[in-house]
Amino acid sequence: MKTTIINWLLVLFVSLSWGASYMFTRIVVEEMPPSHLVSIRLLLAALLLGPIFINKEELVKMSKAIPFMMLLGIINAALPFFLFSWSAQELSAGMLSILNGTQPLLALIIAIALFRQNTTLLQIIGLFLGFIGLLIFIGLDEIQVIFFPVSLCLIGAFCYAYANNILFKLNHIKSSALASATMLSGFIFSIPLFLSEPQSFSFDLSLKAYFSILFLGLVSTGISFIAYVALLQRSSPVQASSIVFLVPITGIFWGALFLGENIDQKVIFGSIFILLGIGLTNIFVPKKLLRD
Numbered sequence: 488m489k490t491t492i493i494n495w496l497l498v499l500f501v502s503l504s505w506g507a508s509y510m511f512t513r514i515v516v517e518e519m520p521p522s523h524l525v526s527i528r529l530l531l532a533a534l535l536l537g538p539i540f541i542n543k544e545e546l547v548k549m550s551k552a553i554p555f556m557m558l559l560g561i562i563n564a565a566l567p568f569f570l571f572s573w574s575a576q577e578l579s580a581g582m583l584s585i586l587n588g589t590q591p592l593l594a595l596i597i598a599i600a601l602f603r604q605n606t607t608l609l610q611i612i613g614l615f616l617g618f619i620g621l622l623i624f625i626g627l628d629e630i631q632v633i634f635f636p637v638s639l640c641l642i643g644a645f646c647y648a649y650a651n652n653i654l655f656k657l658n659h660i661k662s663s664a665l666a667s668a669t670m671l672s673g674f675i676f677s678i679p680l681f682l683s684e685p686q687s688f689s690f691d692l693s694l695k696a697y698f699s700i701l702f703l704g705l706v707s708t709g710i711s712f713i714a715y716v717a718l719l720q721r722s723s724p725v726q727a728s729s730i731v732f733l734v735p736i737t738g739i740f741w742g743a744l745f746l747g748e749n750i751d752q753k754v755i756f757g758s759i760f761i762l763l764g765i766g767l768t769n770i771f772v773p774k775k776l777l778r779d
Contacts, residue, residue: 560672
């Protein structure tokens, strides 16, 4: 019972934090290129959280998994961040959310096919209900079929889904240390992205933008990722990745609270499907997660 409550609190915290990131990102990109924001978010998370959470014992454990840490830096941070940021130039925010929403479905396929994990029929139904709810929530009118950016986003979603399964396999490393090391590795691999931006970096930003950057770096990227990895290690890649369905709901919540955005019928109906799907995915789990 205690474990279940902690898991749901982690789900709530991560979804609220990641939902707020849409609002703060919107503020920052008016004054700074997305590629610069990606690198700064990762750097803040790594520099400020790493010294707190990475100790000698965890360093020894991680030293035996350096290839995995480097891979996570690429496929769980730098590469998907870049792919979604680049695609945002041609796709709407709604379409980006829909494509990112394929992540739990891909995580399920990868978990079963490559990592020998079990699932249940109700868990599969829950994932599809969550995705249908996301489609209703965003609206079918947001669907855009532009081959190249759509393909890039699907690659990004696949990266996240595969990374979830790797993070689960590394559950002998504390979630805080693992998340911090992933952020550092992600920052290193994001440097070419930062340097490729033709617009020069500037400190001439508003106070609102500086606050948003701090929130995005410390909370949305740093603390929230630690909480997400903790949830993943306590449950499974499929259960943890279902948070993706919740993020648009919390994003609308923050938007309505601070930006005066409207909540219409499709948001309400879509949210019902999403919540039902997440409930099925996280309640009806297999008795034995790994196959022999």
